[in-house]
Amino acid sequence: MPRSGKPRYWWRKPARSPVRDRIAALKEAARAGFDAAVRRADPGRALARCLAQHPLPVPGPGGRFLVVAVGKAAPAMTRALLPQLTGRVEAICVTQTGNEEAAGSARVFRAGHPVPDHTGAEAAQAVIALLEGAGPDDRVIALISGGGSALLPAPPPGVTLADKQALNAALLASGLDIVAMNLVRQQISQLKGGGFLRLAAPAPVTAFVLSDVVGDDLRAIASGPTVAPLGTRAEARAILQSADLWDALPASIRNHLQGPEDRSPLPPASNHLIGGNAHSVEAAAKALSPDLSVIADPAPLTGDVSTAAARIFTALQQHRGHEGPLALVWGGETTVRLTGHGLGGRNQELALRVAALADARPLARPWVFLSGGTDGRDGPTDAAGAITDQNSLPRLRKIGADPEALLANNDSHRALTLSRDLLLTGATGTNVADVQILLLG
Numbered sequence: 019m020p021r022s023g024k025p026r027y028w029w030r031k032p033a034r035s036p037v038r039d040r041i042a043a044l045k046e047a048a049r050a051g052f053d054a055a056v057r058r059a060d061p062g063r064a065l066a067r068c069l070a071q072h073p074l075p076v077p078g079p080g081g082r083f084l085v086v087a088v089g090k091a092a093p094a095m096t097r098a099l100l101p102q103l104t105g106r107v108e109a110i111c112v113t114q115t116g117n118e119e120a121a122g123s124a125r126v127f128r129a130g131h132p133v134p135d136h137t138g139a140e141a142a143q144a145v146i147a148l149l150e151g152a153g154p155d156d157r158v159i160a161l162i163s164g165g166g167s168a169l170l171p172a173p174p175p176g177v178t179l180a181d182k183q184a185l186n187a188a189l190l191a192s193g194l195d196i197v198a199m200n201l202v203r204q205q206i207s208q209l210k211g212g213g214f215l216r217l218a219a220p221a222p223v224t225a226f227v228l229s230d231v232v233g234d235d236l237r238a239i240a241s242g243p244t245v246a247p248l249g250t251r252a253e254a255r256a257i258l259q260s261a262d263l264w265d266a267l268p269a270s271i272r273n274h275l276q277g278p279e280d281r282s283p284l285p286p287a288s289n290h291l292i293g294g295n296a297h298s299v300e301a302a303a304k305a306l307s308p309d310l311s312v313i314a315d316p317a318p319l320t321g322d323v324s325t326a327a328a329r330i331f332t333a334l335q336q337h338r339g340h341e342g343p344l345a346l347v348w349g350g351e352t353t354v355r356l357t358g359h360g361l362g363g364r365n366q367e368l369a370l371r372v373a374a375l376a377d378a379r380p381l382a383r384p385w386v387f388l389s390g391g392t393d394g395r396d397g398p399t400d401a402a403g404a405i406t407d408q409n410s411l412p413r414l415r416k417i418g419a420d421p422e423a424l425l426a427n428n429d430s431h432r433a434l435t436l437s438r439d440l441l442l443t444g445a446t447g448t449n450v451a452d453v454q455i456l457l458l459g
């Protein structure tokens with residue numbers, strides 16, 4: 019050992035680049051902020067906090083608890099609820115394929131997402147049968163989280179699963195926001211937009227809802243099974259026409275939307291919001307704050323992904339002169355209008371677009387940008403999102419890839435795989451929309 023006490027091999031280590039080290043440290047910090055956001059959205063804890071304030075209803079004589087959990091957080095919510103129930107309990111838990119989490123004694127369906135599949139249709143039939151069998155002494159508990167719209171397809175008579183799949187695929191590629199999409203989806207469903215309540219009546223329904231929708235509108239989350247719909251058939255038609263989707267839709271869907279409006283009153287329900295995106299943004303900001311100055315932007319990041327990228331880039335420019343390291347945090351959900359045929363998701367595309375904008379006007383200090391879905395799955399890919407930095411585009415060009423062409427083809431997953439910028443978490447078992455973190459070193 020030399021006198022300094024450092025081991026000899028320390029002297030043989032290759033010279034390191036301080037900028038590269040700084041970027042690596044920033045990426046680690048961004049990832050820690052994101053992990054804190056996901057932890058804050060733990061569905062079991064969120065449900066426990068809510069149950070401490072809103073005790074569960076008690077079944078009448080001989081009555082049962084009928085539990086229906088649907089969404090990406092359904093297993094975790096089911097696991098948290100079932101031990102609280104005594105007496106006779108029947109439970110169905112519907113979550114996405116690949117979410118292998120246990121759900122206690124519930125009957126579990128792992129269904130297709132974001133495009134509905136046969137397992138989802140089978141699950142929807144099981145839920146309908148359970149609700150139709152509910153009596154006045156039964157108590158129905160709904161555990162609702164994001165993803166529920168696609169996971170539980172229950173088209174009205176005359177509309178097939180294939181028709182519903184075609185509608186869903188068209189909506190997903192349209193660039194419409196989730197409120198507009200779900201206004202349409204719930205008009206083509208027996209369970210959404212309050213249909214669940216009609217089926218459960220006369221049994222009272224208590225719902226606990228984990229929100230993945232910006233603004234937490236209960237009517238939009240999982241297309242609002244236990245609340246009134248967002249709109250009418252006429253409004254759904256108008257949305258589809260203005261998005262240029264109407265003419266290409268299956269005839270059965272157009273016929274259904276041209277039918278009479280359902281104006282019958284909904285049975286009442288007790289709905290409780292147990293958590294959402296704002297809490298996770300707060301948690302990310304808190305996790306970053308010991309080491310950096312932090313600004314959490316209260317205005318959510320929504321709308322088209324290229325407009326959102328321009329907003330992030332403007333913030334990057336505005337704060338370029340900030341003294342000391344700085345973190346900017348957003349929450350929200352952007353939309354992508356698909357024009358290419360590549361593979362990607364809104365978070366990956368946002369991170370790549372920000373890197374492309376910053377590459378055109380480089381900054382004199384290191385930066386990293388993370389955009390991730392708290393569910394761990396961005397679009398139909400295995401990534402939660404991505405963490406780009408000032409070297410992302412140069413890395414791509416160095417290996418002969420063309421970032422602009424990849425973006426034009428909505429091929430962000432390929433680009434970010436090549437630049438080694440993917441954010442990989444696996445399914446997180448929760449879902450409170452997206453979190454973005456911009457760090458200036």
Ligand SMILES: O=C(O)[C@H](O)CO
Pocket residue numbers: 163164165166167168196200230231238239240241
């Ligand atoms: O399922 C859905 O509709 C979305 O995740 C929004 O909740």
